[in-house]
Amino acid sequence: MLTLPAIHPFLVNLLTEYVRVTQHPAALSDQIWHRIIEDALAQRVAPLLYQWVNLPGHQSFIPSTVRNRLKRELMQHSAWNLLLTTELRAILVACDQQGIPCIPLRGPVLAEQLYGDRSIRQMDDLDLLIHRKDLQAVKGIFERFGYQQHEQRAGFHEDFSYSLEFVHPTHGFLVEPHWTLAYPPHLELEPMRPVWMRCQRRRWLDLDIHCLSVEDLILHLCLHLQHKGRQAPLLWFYELDIVTRRHGTDLDWNVFIEQVRLMQQSSAIAEVLTLLSNTFHSPLPDSVITRLTDPPGKSSSSGVFMIEKEILVQSLPDSGEEFAMLASLHDFKNKLRYTLSLVFPSPQYMTRRYGTSTPVKLAGWYLARFCRIGVEGFRFALTWIMSVRRTRHN
Numbered sequence: 344m345l346t347l348p349a350i351h352p353f354l355v356n357l358l359t360e361y362v363r364v365t366q367h368p369a370a371l372s373d374q375i376w377h378r379i380i381e382d383a384l385a386q387r388v389a390p391l392l393y394q395w396v397n398l399p400g401h402q403s404f405i406p407s408t409v410r411n412r413l414k415r416e417l418m419q420h421s422a423w424n425l426l427l428t429t430e431l432r433a434i435l436v437a438c439d440q441q442g443i444p445c446i447p448l449r450g451p452v453l454a455e456q457l458y459g460d461r462s463i464r465q466m467d468d469l470d471l472l473i474h475r476k477d478l479q480a481v482k483g484i485f486e487r488f489g490y491q492q493h494e495q496r497a498g499f500h501e502d503f504s505y506s507l508e509f510v511h512p513t514h515g516f517l518v519e520p521h522w523t524l525a526y527p528p529h530l531e532l533e534p535m536r537p538v539w540m541r542c543q544r545r546r547w548l549d550l551d552i553h554c555l556s557v558e559d560l561i562l563h564l565c566l567h568l569q570h571k572g573r574q575a576p577l578l579w580f581y582e583l584d585i586v587t588r589r590h591g592t593d594l595d596w597n598v599f600i601e602q603v604r605l606m607q608q609s610s611a612i613a614e615v616l617t618l619l620s621n622t623f624h625s626p627l628p629d630s631v632i633t634r635l636t637d638p639p640g641k642s643s644s645s646g647v648f649m650i651e652k653e654i655l656v657q658s659l660p661d662s663g664e665e666f667a668m669l670a671s672l673h674d675f676k677n678k679l680r681y682t683l684s685l686v687f688p689s690p691q692y693m694t695r696r697y698g699t700s701t702p703v704k705l706a707g708w709y710l711a712r713f714c715r716i717g718v719e720g721f722r723f724a725l726t727w728i729m730s731v732r733r734t735r736h737n
Contacts, residue, residue: 345569345614347622348577350382351375357395358581359389359623384416386577387465394415421462426514427451428461429467432548433519434518435460437484446472446542446553448563450477455547456554465578468517470506472555474539475522475532478507483582488519493695495688496680503668503681505530507510510695525606526562526570527668534605541598558599560611565615566585566608570664580691583615584623591626601635609635666723686716 347355353371371379383389393413396405405413428451438445447453448471454464473481476500482492490509494500500507506521523535541556555563566582568575603612613635619625620632665685672678676719687709694700 345572345575345618347580348386348575349616350386350577351379353379354382354386354388354392354577357392366466371404373406373409376405377412380409380413380416383413384465387578388578389404389413390463390465391422391578391581392712412641415460420465424451424454424462424464424466427466427516428548430511430518431521432550433438433488434469434471434484435550435552437488438481441480441695443477443480443484444474444542444553445520446555447547448472448555449567452547452552452554452606453582457582468519471518471520473520474521477520478520478627481520485518493517493692493696495692496684499681499684499688501670502560502677503527503684511525522689524559524566526566527664528671529607531606534602537602537605557586557594558596558602559591561586562599562602562606562608565612566606566613569608569611580619580623583619584625587619587625587627591628596628600631603635666720670700686713689711 380389380392385391395401396410396413403412407604410493431447431451432572435445435447447469450466450469451461452463454461458464474681485492489512491512493510494504505523505526509518509520510516511518523530523532524538525531525534538555538559540554541559543554543556545554546552554560561583564579564586568579568583571579614624614630616627616635620627635685667683669678669685672681688696690705693705693708693712697705697706699705
């Protein structure tokens with residue numbers, strides 16, 4: 344089940360209450376303030392905390408040593424954001440020159456859209472949405488930029504995943520070109536046609552770029568939260584709340600619900616929106632969650648679909664989506680190739696993934712990976728069997 348991260352109550356109140364200017368915390372020790380900053384950094388909301396600290400009359404609530412530490416962290420964070428912004432612009436220009444439609448997902452574009460400031464949003468990498476038919480051209484762009492492709496085995500991501508991964512040659516961050524907003528095991532491309540038809544043009548920096556419609560942006564933010572599960576930082580919930588508050592009365596919820604159903608993500612989206620409504624009191628129409636909770640259509644009554652839905656909404660290990668993808672493959676050859684690539688990736692992948700290159704350490708990581716995936720696979724198999732039994736009884 345999707346839950347908010349466990350953090351200091353002050354941070355939760357800061358983001359969930361809409362009287363932030365008048366919030367005055369009780370006297371807190373330096374140790375507690377350091378814990379709050381650690382939580383803020385981990386949950387990617389340190390810039391929002393710093394904004395609160397700099398409000399009139401608030402600086403006296405936080406010790407100067409703690410405030411200076413927060414300031415230093417944010418200076419490094421701003422420099423990183425500038426690097427990502429510069430790289431994103433170069434990628435978008437290269438795609439435009441080759442006539443490749445490209446939609447930036449989250450990142451610096453979302454930062455400017457939500458906050459009017461690219462330095463505020465804490466982020467690690469860059470994500471793009473492209474057409475699958477443009478993969479080879481996009482690969483060529485990243486090769487010219489010196490990026491290295493990061494995947495378990497050659498062709499693994501194209502055949503079994505939703506995006507490619509490229510590693511920056513100097514700074515090591517990832518750029519991921521996606522060809523769908525969905526995640527395993529639902530990777531059909533046909534539901535993406537309406538998304539591309541609804542995309543909009545807007546000005547960003549000195550470029551005219553493609554952007555998701557508001558309906559598809561909310562869908563994307565929900566799916567990304569559900570995809571990351573327990574690893575999702577508080578910032579992502581907060582930003583989803585901002586979008587729904589800012590555009591909730593303007594967007595077409597019927598279009599949103601139809602797109603959710605096309606992607607067979609009703610249960611996952613309903614869970615995210617329910618949590619958002621209960622925690623952030625986001626202004627969502629009651630009918631939206633109700634309609635998603637019991638979506639019509641034969642796809643939702645399908646036994647296989649019901650099993651996958653039950654598995655994916657449970658608290659599974661990090662590899663839940665990977666095993667769900669494996670279970671959805673019907674060809675034995677693809678199942679075997681998928682399994683071998685997952686358990687025994689190439690040495691290049693292992694070296695980059697675990698930061699080691701010596702044969703002994705590499706062998707140790709292979710063994711650890713085999714054991715971890717074996718345990719998770721066993722847990723997944725038990726969950727699958729129980730889901731099958733429950734579905735048959737229903």
